[in-house]
Amino acid sequence: MIEQDLLRRFLFEELGVRGEWVKLTHSWQAAKFHQRGSENVQQQLGQALAAVVMLSATVKFTGSMILQAQGDGDIKTLVAQATDQRKIRGLVRGKENVAEGSLETLFGQGRLVLTIESENGQPYQGIVPLRGSNLAAVVQTYFEQSEQLKTRLWLFANATHAVGLLLQELPTPEDHEADWEHIEILANTVTEQELFDLDCEQLLYRLFNEEKVRLFDPEPVEFSCACSRPNIEKTLFAMGRTELEDILKEQDIIEVNCEFCSEQYRFDKIDVENILSQHSNVNTSETRH
Ligand SMILES: [Zn+2]
Known part of the structure; x- marks a missing residue:
């Protein structure tokens, strides 16, 4: 063999x-x-x-x-x-x-x-x-x-x-x-x-x-690539509302390509709004504890 x-x-x-x-x-x-x-x-x-x-x-x-x-x-x-x-x-x-x-x-x-x-x-x-x-x-x-x-x-x-x-x-x-x-x-x-x-x-x-x-x-x-949609969402959230909204003024979709495996992740306006609200909820509950 x-x-x-x-x-x-x-x-x-x-x-x-x-x-x-x-x-x-x-x-x-x-x-x-x-x-x-x-x-x-x-x-x-x-x-x-x-x-x-x-x-x-x-x-x-x-x-x-x-x-x-x-x-x-x-x-x-x-x-x-x-x-x-x-x-x-x-x-x-x-x-x-x-x-x-x-x-x-x-x-x-x-x-x-x-x-x-x-x-x-x-x-x-x-x-x-x-x-x-x-x-x-x-x-x-x-x-x-x-x-x-x-x-x-x-x-x-x-x-x-x-x-x-x-x-x-x-x-x-x-x-x-x-x-x-x-x-x-x-x-x-x-x-x-x-x-x-x-x-x-x-x-x-x-x-x-x-x-x-x-x-x-x-x-x-x-x-094997460890990239995932939740991880990309965290990165997007870290960019902040202003920057994400600026990008969405220019284009309908935010596209993120993984540099290791070429996997493509796409986020539209609704996705971005969800990311901003979901992750901020997590943050508030974490601060409260
Ligand atoms: Zn990947």
């Missing part, structure tokens, strides 16, 4: 190193379908999606993890999101045709923001400059700076797949410096083609056949 749309975690128990492997196929194609941009722009999005799926499995949370790259270059914004249920979505905004080049050529001066929106916890946010040869290098810098954990990532995307490999030292009291270096040297021989072509077990055998690796059950990954 060909493994696709799966995340697999593994562990070198005796060496204090954990790893993850991801291959996105249908989920990647579905996410990309709603985005415009030349091949190299799409590749950045694919790499970011592969990264965020793997990162979402390095911490325990219930909610969403968001990897956002922002810059003043040709790509203005890139968002890759994964939930704890491994549901992914992404978007990219900027020029449609972007010249090949380094991260700085693509994004200009920018930063990478990692956010965790947890349902029952404090939101978390970490920021690193968008500097380095590629997104994988930026994420590595992030872990070294904010978590003080040695981390290596390989991220690749083409029209069919977005793939990734992650290795990270475990925060253990024992010193695993030499073990980490050993695993890193073996992993450094991995090629883009191997990540695209091989299943997880094949790849682990190819790289680490003399090591004892514990491989966990595969976790399916799928494209």
Whole structure:
């Protein structure tokens, strides 16, 4: 069986190193379908999606993890999101045709923001400059700076797949410096083609056949957008009566398109009036309690 749309975690128990492997196929194609941009722009999005799926499995949370790259270059914004249920979505905004080049050529001066929106916890946010040869290098810098954990990532995307490999030292009291270096040297021989072509077990055998690796059950990954009419209604309500009425003077319908999945939401004058009255009722009752 060909493994696709799966995340697999593994562990070198005796060496204090954990790893993850991801291959996105249908989920990647579905996410990309709603985005415009030349091949190299799409590749950045694919790499970011592969990264965020793997990162979402390095911490325990219930909610969403968001990897956002922002810059003043040709790509203005890139968002890759994964939930704890491994549901992914992404978007990219900027020029449609972007010249090949380094991260700085693509994004200009920018930063990478990692956010965790947890349902029952404090939101978390970490920021690193968008500097380095590629997104994988930026994420590595992030872990070294904010978590003080040695981390290596390989991220690749083409029209069919977005793939990734992650290795990270475990925060253990024992010193695993030499073990980490050993695993890193073996992993450094991995090629883009191997990540695209091989299943997880094949790849682990190819790289680490003399090591004892514990491989966990595969976790399916799928494209799924969390947008909904009630959420859009909240956004409209937040815009306020004056602005909504101004828009409705120019047009009969307010149309909102989800940037992640292209779903179209339409609101006429009656809908808008309902939103304004319903949400204001909720607000008054909340203040009264
Ligand atoms: Zn959507």
